[in-house]
Amino acid sequence: MDFIDLKTQYRKLKPSVDARMHAVLDHGQYILGPEVTELEQRLAARTGAKHCITCASGTDALLMAMMALGIGPGDEVITAPFTFFATGEMIALLGAHPVFVDIEPDTYNIDATQIEAAITPRTRAIMPVSLYGQCADMDAIQAMADRHGIPVIEDAAQSFGALYKGRASCNLSTIGCTSFFPSKPLGCYGDGGACFTNDDQIARVLLELRNHGQDRRYHHIRLGLNGRMDTLQAAVLLAKLEVFDTELVARSEAATRYAALLRDVVPTPQVKDDRTCVWAQYTIEVEDRDAVQQAMAEQGIPTAVHYPVPLHLQPVFASMHLPEGSFPVSERAGKRVLSLPMHPYLTPPAMQSVASAVKAALAQPAAR
Structure with a gap:
């Protein structure tokens, strides 16, 4: 069994994926081609x-x-410690x-009620993470941010x-950022990402930043990076967009089936009434996770942990002097979460x- 079955997806999309990729091979515009x-x-x-x-990665x-x-x-920059490392890494x-x-504790997203107390005169942004496929409480966060500018x-x-309340993730704030890593609900065949904004000035700066800070060829008005998305990756994503809505329905049906199968067995994911989830992960909580993972592996069932060590406990952030106990909900989640196929x-x-x-x-003595 595959944790994420990209092979079956490719077999179903093969004609479209192949046609899109061959079109790029034929026109040869591998960087910022028309597919981008x-x-x-x-x-x-x-x-x-x-x-x-678009850009080269999330x-x-x-x-x-x-x-x-x-x-x-x-x-x-205010954010949550329970997330993939890149969130805190890019800030630092x-x-x-x-x-x-x-x-x-129920959504694994940042607790909006605790954010205002963390705002200081040096706060330049709030970066909520929409973890596992469900948005954070973006209206509450945005209202708080607006009060403080x-x-x-x-x-x-x-x-x-x-x-989120009928509005799309990535268009709920000043800038929305997403990833098209292969395992994402909409993933390419390598790294890829995108920024979204309604601000014309921010959009112009983002375009310059992703291409070495140039506003025209060989004219660099700011420091930037090589953040361009490859045209081949854009071609793959265009092919996958054709079935994305159908796949989201299938993910939702799978999550509903999991919830029914695991009801009264383990804590299962909760989705707020005012939002939907794309189920990037289906994550339960268990005691003695190592024993549970081993027992499931012996039965041929793959699992994963997203994420075992909150950011404040990562060695690189030791200088922040935030010992275990600083963020108890994140720490408890890090010890208990287990993602299923x-x-x-x-x-x-x-x-x-x-x-x-x-x-x-869970019935094995070591996992009780």
């Missing part, structure tokens, strides 16, 4: 954002977003300081396609096998 422009137009239209600027998207807002040494890479706020950057690396091509028998393996693993 087409993709940006399609993604912007889908989210309702005025601008979409990590680059976060970096570019903060650079476009002028964030640098000594500034503070710019010389800014990540300021962590704990998460909600602070921009919001949505780290939507896992939530492209999700809705999740993709649009999961069959009911496969899901039954996963659920049976979870139950059997």
